[in-house]
Amino acid sequence: MNLKAVGIKNIRFPVKLRVKAGGHQETVASINLRVNLPRRFRQNCVPIFLGVLKKYQNDISVEIFPELLRDVKEELQAESARLEMTFPYFIEKKAPVTKTPGLMEYTCRFTGATGGTCDDLIMSIWVPTTTLCPCSKEISDYGAHNQRAEINLNVKFKNFIWVEDLITTVEQSASCEVFSLLKRPDEKYVTETAYENPMFVEDAVRKVAESASSHPDILWFSAGVESFESIHKHSAYAYVVSDTMR
Amino acid sequence: MNLKAVGIKNIRFPVKLRVKAGGHQETVASINLRVNLPRRFRQNCVPIFLGVLKKYQNDISVEIFPELLRDVKEELQAESARLEMTFPYFIEKKAPVTKTPGLMEYTCRFTGATGGTCDDLIMSIWVPTTTLCPCSKEISDYGAHNQRAEINLNVKFKNFIWVEDLITTVEQSASCEVFSLLKRPDEKYVTETAYENPMFVEDAVRKVAESASSHPDILWFSAGVESFESIHKHSAYAYVVSDTMR
């Protein structure tokens, strides 16, 4: 009658992730697992799951996620399984003018489900950016309020996409990108770039949606932009979800 | 083509809630709002919303939520609106033996949506309880590991239900209830009661589901139990969702 699941929450596990540039990056994942399984198998759920995880630990990527999930499902004799793996991911990024390299941290999540009514694989990223308010710019004699804004993008895809490429797409959808290291010429550049590209949160989310809609490998997406307003204590927020699978 | 919304996140606002015993309780709500609205109205979104909120601030209950939402939608000339209000709620609860009164805090949320494809009103509660592990009890010569476990219940209903009544139902679904004040005879009672009622998280969630399924006024529900295992660093988790609206 009802959909029931048991699972574990907040297991932390070190993993090695495949990197676009080649090789792997070591990081620490926070893992949630939900399975539908006959009661008699419940007792050994955690040891069996961690055993499977150990096999894949040194070569994680969204590509191998379906295989990992099938293994989890089989070993647990489950009807269905849902696995969520969230981790910080570091990418070296050059400052826009001086090209000084610096490490940027992004939050990423792989979510997979197998069996039951759906067969999902979702890749999610959270990317810090800057938004500069168009209204503030328009009505003020000088300046314009701007702030850090976090863009979240979730996608289902038909061909493999690198996290690195999704991040690049999202970073180009706000008033300006965010960097970890900026020298003076860089700071001038990001200040002026943001001022030249004023955007409300709904402008940024629309731009993300346009990129995702026209991407040949993306089947479905949802996106949200949260702007930590510099003139308020609350956040401005915009959200979009693609209507159908393509 | 796509469903789009803008909104505000994390507005905090003092509100007075209707209490079952009569009168009101003052508390502090965290509010999220999402609306679909023509772009030209965006600028005044926050002042208009806060103006509507102020009208209802002194008499909030799940009963008036649809009216509040209609007002928000109309004043903002939105096609649809979705409002989420989360707040701490205090109930005086007597210790089980000595009947010493003490204040218990519960987290509650009202979620309402109007227009678009759905017309939802969901009442959510998060209730602290105790679970005692049946396996640990069975295999051990003495004792059994137990821990705090949080039960979340979300319901759609056809007739008004008091938060207080939902909480009572949930508190009777675990190994034992949790209290803010316990004297020695009370502590003996809760220790022995938990030992007499061993439950895995899936047993607790099944009991919540049975109560919700048989409740004449509940149309739909989902429930989750998270147990902060005393013998592990991770949580055990069980989840159930009713398959259809009744």
Place this chain on the structure above:
Amino acid sequence: MNLKAVGIKNIRFPVKLRVKAGGHQETVASINLRVNLPRRFRQNCVPIFLGVLKKYQNDISVEIFPELLRDVKEELQAESARLEMTFPYFIEKKAPVTKTPGLMEYTCRFTGATGGTCDDLIMSIWVPTTTLCPCSKEISDYGAHNQRAEINLNVKFKNFIWVEDLITTVEQSASCEVFSLLKRPDEKYVTETAYENPMFVEDAVRKVAESASSHPDILWFSAGVESFESIHKHSAYAYVVSDTMR
């Protein structure tokens, strides 16, 4: 030999706070208590403490805090007691040009200690503000990056000071104040005001320190400013502590 204490953490309790304008404001406090007490009294620590708290619940202010603490200490037969009460506090604040009223939320904390080596009473506030980067303004042809910045001020005092007055002082120490409601003329005002008052975090903390140093009723203070940089993912931070009690 060693300083030892036992206590409770994260008790939540509704309280009524004295308001400068007269009357009281209802809010929800998060409370930590630490006491040094003979072991035999430990068992009833929580019921006794909550009993004392109940007596004061309807008229809390920093003025009555020493009395509340003495009561806690006596009733618990403790050598010393340390009590920390943190709560959201709402103040109606008018927009700078249109004077539209809106509710601002601030976090406040009262900390008291009695006995042992010190006899402290500290009032703390966390206030959202805006900072605009002087360097960014100087080197850019137009615009300047700015962001929300949180200012924390902690004071010991010789005469009673209202929370409301401390907040006003702190709000005047950043590039611009933050508001909950802004109409177009107000938004123009805050944008231009921030642009006219560029400040690094260390400029803001120095201004807070100057106000606190010259306040006749403040004996000691510490202050910190954390700026959630709009061009980075990390925060800039500045800190100052007064060297001696006056």
Place this chain on the structure above:
Amino acid sequence: MNLKAVGIKNIRFPVKLRVKAGGHQETVASINLRVNLPRRFRQNCVPIFLGVLKKYQNDISVEIFPELLRDVKEELQAESARLEMTFPYFIEKKAPVTKTPGLMEYTCRFTGATGGTCDDLIMSIWVPTTTLCPCSKEISDYGAHNQRAEINLNVKFKNFIWVEDLITTVEQSASCEVFSLLKRPDEKYVTETAYENPMFVEDAVRKVAESASSHPDILWFSAGVESFESIHKHSAYAYVVSDTMR
């Protein structure tokens, strides 16, 4: 007159930590830095600091922390510097009976300060354990409430101590240790061990204090135990700090 500092908060950085068993472990650190420095050097603070960090990134240990700090101080031409590095640390730990290996996660922090009035190096750990209530056991005909309890230990030392050894000491100070993987004989063992070793939070903190006091290499320590009570919503807490440096 006043002690002033500027800095950065919440920089995240991948680091390799020296491991007692040999080799290194890759993890992700959250870093806070505070420095006292002439205003003219402020602008390049972040690039210079991250440059120094990069030099040490692949071989971090509490042993090299003073050198890292001296380098930071010199490169920034600061009068003093204070650096805090917090990270998750994984240790393979065998189940108590079946010896099944499993990965345990601990939170660790290195804090260093150089110059100014103090010259500190503090190593901190947060370790999950189980506490079982002595009162509950004594008054109940069967069972006893127990729960996860987190023990924090902070030490200054005269000779290098491995994080691994500090963790072992702390794990032996509660009613029972916590594991990531337990088979049935292991679960029986931890249940009965906790029942045989009932402890209030003050008993656990006293045991930690005794071990730290008698450790030949520990100069100073503070310790806290927070027990997430299974019968309450609040935590019980005990704290101890060594009175003097030895």
